[in-house]
Amino acid sequence: MSDRSTFPAAPAVSDAQIGAAAALLDAGEIVAFPTETVYGLGGDAENPAAVARIYAAKGRPANHPVIVHLAPHGDPQYWVAHLPIEAQKLIDAFWPGPLTLILERAARIPDAVSGGQTSVGLRCPSHPVAQRLLEAFSRCRGGHGGVAAPSANRFGHVSPTTAQHVRDEFGEAIHVLDGGACEVGIESTILDLSRGFPALLRPGRVTPVEIADVLGVAPRLPDGSDATAPRASGTLKAHYAPRTPLALLPFAALEPMLAEAASAGARVALVARVSRAGAWADASNVHFTAAPEDPHLYARELYGLLRALDRADVARIFVEKLPDTAEWSAVNDRLGRAAAAFEASA
Known part of the structure; x- marks a missing residue:
């Protein structure tokens, strides 16, 4: 293939x-x-x-x-x-x-x-x-x-x-x-x-x-316990990060953060599925991007999107966490490492 x-x-x-x-x-x-x-x-x-x-x-x-x-x-x-x-x-x-x-x-x-x-x-x-x-x-x-x-x-x-x-x-x-x-x-x-x-x-x-x-055999999956694994490109906990602070959370956990930003008058970016974004997609302080529903399309657009959001004059980037399924694992991996860059410095 x-x-x-x-x-x-x-x-x-x-x-x-x-x-x-x-x-x-x-x-x-x-x-x-x-x-x-x-x-x-x-x-x-x-x-x-x-x-x-x-x-x-x-x-x-x-x-x-x-x-x-x-x-x-x-x-x-x-x-x-x-x-x-x-x-x-x-x-x-x-x-x-x-x-x-x-x-x-x-x-x-x-x-x-x-x-x-x-x-x-x-x-x-x-x-x-x-x-x-x-x-x-x-x-x-x-x-x-x-x-x-x-x-x-x-x-x-x-x-x-x-x-x-x-x-x-x-x-x-x-x-x-x-x-x-x-x-x-x-x-x-x-x-x-x-x-x-x-x-x-x-x-x-x-x-x-x-x-x-x-x-004919499934590969071992990374779970943090493989101490003998060789170092490899792009496997550090924090990687693939934009310059603007990024948080990756389920949408329910993002909503209080969006409300707090709105009350403080801070302009933020939101990347989420349209079905979840609701009124936040049209909020005056939110730079909204509809997340692709297809994992291959999301992967193709991900890095260009993060670079564009770095130029969008926002204080933070909020990203809806994607389903924890096999087809989303690669995109979740990149977003998780991008968010970890800011967790490490918090």
Whole structure:
């Protein structure tokens, strides 16, 4: 079940632009490029200096690993000590697409991409611009080029889903390939296979049920008790946060907060389902956004919405907590980490 859905209309990216970006990567520079999930900030995964530039640009802790992106015809076995049969089944089912596999890292691969761990995260994106860039860079490296690419934003901030989001973060300091808006809109599912059993480290478009259908066994789900789990991208308690304080609560718990803001004359944002918002949708002090009822559409629009609310001149963002069901788990995960950024500082 590869994610090969139709992408929104996007600016044409010429072969010359792809070649220029690949040459920058080959020279140890960093380049932002679109994937189906979010825009990535890429550098040569086998060049520790290039990876260090990514970390420096993002302000990312050096022990927080990054994901290596491979071309569709790339060889994952080059990057790992051993490719388990379970990994090959998942690659056949979901690559190219939004699934990252954590595997035991080959000794030849610098530990800069893994935050000093013995594992490495690999994925093959389905966005056509990403694939063209990765193929061009791989040719520069005899077929084994991989691009380390966390999201193209400052560490802990809202991930970018358009080229303009990247420019808003970095200005003209980063070379950006504009491939239009990202189709999935949230980061890839991360599945750990480095310890002899499948364990979900980060939810995403590829669900535990889909993984279980391929493997014949359900992955372990994150519950806070897996002390041996490797560190992985986007799994810190506080992450994906806007700059405006955000609270995520059931609507009944939000109403007293909305009333308090109204009595204080504070302008706030509310993101909720129309069926629950009631009169608050039209309140004079409320900047209301109707939450999408479809989880895939919500995921696609989430980061753009949070960035827009940062520009809306509101004191706080109130978000209705979504149903605690499997189809909403990935969006709930991102919103929960965004809210935790402000709980930690309270």
